[in-house]
Amino acid sequence: MSTRVPEAMAFSTQNCTISRTMEILGDKWTFHVLRELFVGVRRFEDIRTRSGIPRQVLTDRLAALIERGVLRRHPYREPGQRERYEYRLTQAGLDLYPVLVAMIQWGDQYLPTEGGPPIEPRHRDCGEHVSVVLRCEAGHEPEPRQVAILAGPGALLREAS
Amino acid sequence: MSTRVPEAMAFSTQNCTISRTMEILGDKWTFHVLRELFVGVRRFEDIRTRSGIPRQVLTDRLAALIERGVLRRHPYREPGQRERYEYRLTQAGLDLYPVLVAMIQWGDQYLPTEGGPPIEPRHRDCGEHVSVVLRCEAGHEPEPRQVAILAGPGALLREAS
DNA sequence: TTGGCTAAGTCTGTCAAGCAGACTTATCCT
DNA sequence: AGGATAAGTCTGCTTGACAGACTTAGCCAA
Secondary structure, three states: OOOOOOHHHHEOOOOOHHHHHHHHHOEHHHHHHHHHHHOOOOOHHHHHHHHOOOHHHHHHHHHHHHHOOOEEEEEEOOOOOOOEEEEEEOHHHHOOHHHHHHHHHHHHHHOOOOOOOOEEEEEOOOOOEEEEEEEEOOOOOOOHHHEEEEEOOOOOEOOOO | OOOOOOHHHHEOOOOOHHHHHHHHHOEHHHHHHHHHHHOOOOOHHHHHHHHOOOHHHHHHHHHHHHHOOOEEEEEEOOOOOOOEEEEEEOHHHHOOHHHHHHHHHHHHHHOOOOOOOOEEEEEOOOOOEEEEEEEEOOOOOOOHHHEEEEEOOOOOEOOOO
């Protein structure tokens, strides 16, 4: 193949964590759905109206996210209406916050809009802006270039090509 | 619509930062490509072999990421070969590190594999594991539930439905 | 100077997914 | 009984994914 072979070439992507996470999140509309839930929009018609997602696709994505444990259906009833269901984040869903905040942060930096950020993550207690930072277990906060993604204990060797 | 209307319903998603970021990242294969570059795999055939992405799709994604400023083509030459190009992350691309690390972190927590994590972000200087944390400007490190995504100064009102 | 080697693509036909818009369902109230 | 509403399902069209074959451009050896 090539003389300078990256170490990663020795390993399989079969059980890669990013792959497995993307099996769940890995499509444009799924992120739209998650955004709606994170900003507090929980109902089918509200999500659809705001995000423009096609009905069939919304149905599919909600079902998939429930099956994967990211959302749950929660009953509600408006006065004079029958009982219906809305969608809420589970703890697993809430723990996607860093992913969403990291995406917002990147977008604010590299795709700025006139007028400033349209959405902002804030700490409920103190009202300050929330961001994500990289931190190692020794307490350093490395720049991206100082971080390497290496094979871990669960890495599998790739089949001979 | 409903009695209890989430505030977010008043605002448009048209210029939403997450939408705009997903315009660039928003598909399964794009994340596969980014992962390869983050682990140091930079060449067309290497990326394709490891990730299984169809050629045509890989061509398309690489071109899109270059156009969006996330990657650049970089010439290289193996002995006895003609000059070719490999793909490298720009600064904008590197700054996606928190997004990738956040995804790995979530996957490790909620989709664990036997044998432990197959990939690990580590600090090059000290070798320790790197994670992402949420932090507000006052220095607190809030739990996900203590963070709210609110309308910012650039938020647009939605057209009357 | 021709012919083989290689990485990095392009091309072609098939098939699954996305999509818009119309229709259906299940209750509640009058 | 009839109308209202949220949350879907159904139908047919179109776009994109995909596998596999083919092409390109330079380098080298004979």
